Amino acid sequence: MSKQVTFEGGCLCGNIRFAAKAPANNPHTCSCMQCQTHSGSFTLSWVEFSSDNVTWTGPGGKPSVWRSSDYSCRAFCNQCGSTIGAINDEPTIALATGTFDKPHLKTLKPQSHSYVSRKPKWWNVNID
Numbered sequence: 001m002s003k004q005v006t007f008e009g010g011c012l013c014g015n016i017r018f019a020a021k022a023p024a025n026n027p028h029t030c031s032c033m034q035c036q037t038h039s040g041s042f043t044l045s046w047v048e049f050s051s052d053n054v055t056w057t058g059p060g061g062k063p064s065v066w067r068s069s070d071y072s073c074r075a076f077c078n079q080c081g082s083t084i085g086a087i088n089d090e091p092t093i094a095l096a097t098g099t100f101d102k103p104h105l106k107t108l109k110p111q112s113h114s115y116v117s118r119k120p121k122w123w124n125v126n127i128d
Contacts, residue, residue: 007047007108009100010058011082017058018084020049020095027097028112031119038074039083042123045097046085047108054093063087 007024010017025048035044056062063084065073075084075093085095097103097110 005107007100007102007105008057009095009103011060011063011077011080011084011099013077013080013082015058015060015079016056016063016077016082016084018095018099019055019057020093021053022107024049024107026112027108027110028114029110030114031123032115033118034068034074035115036118038068039096042119043113044083045110046094047097047100048092048094051087051091051093054095 005022007020007022008018009020027045027047029043029045031043036042038044060077060079063075064078065075065087068074068086071090072086072088075087076082077084082099083096084099085093087093097108100108102108
């Protein structure tokens with residue numbers, strides 16, 4: 001019997017915490033305008049989990065959300081404002097890689113990049 005892998009993380013102040021059970025799906029980066037504005041960066045790194053596999057464990061419970069499209073809400077901490085990710089209408093939660101306690105894990109390494117045309121020409125995104 002194999003051990004279930006769980007990834008933990010949370011916001012800057014610790015109000016929003018999560019435990020996400022594997023599998024970690026579609027690790028990728030994105031440079032769309034929504035991701036750039038939401039993160040304050042040229043590129044945002046995400047990893048997707050089934051919503052059934054994500055538990056909100058911090059004292060703040062679930063993150064606050066803002067409806068960003070027809071199918072998704074951007075999630076953030078209502079105390080410190082940290083980006084948490086996106087909660088889709090379909091059963092998917094995309095967590096920002098920088099919110100993980102161990103973001104360096106190979107399982108979380110981005111495998112693709114979305115909206116390459118929206119990144120600044122001088123910004124080099126290297127997915128190897």
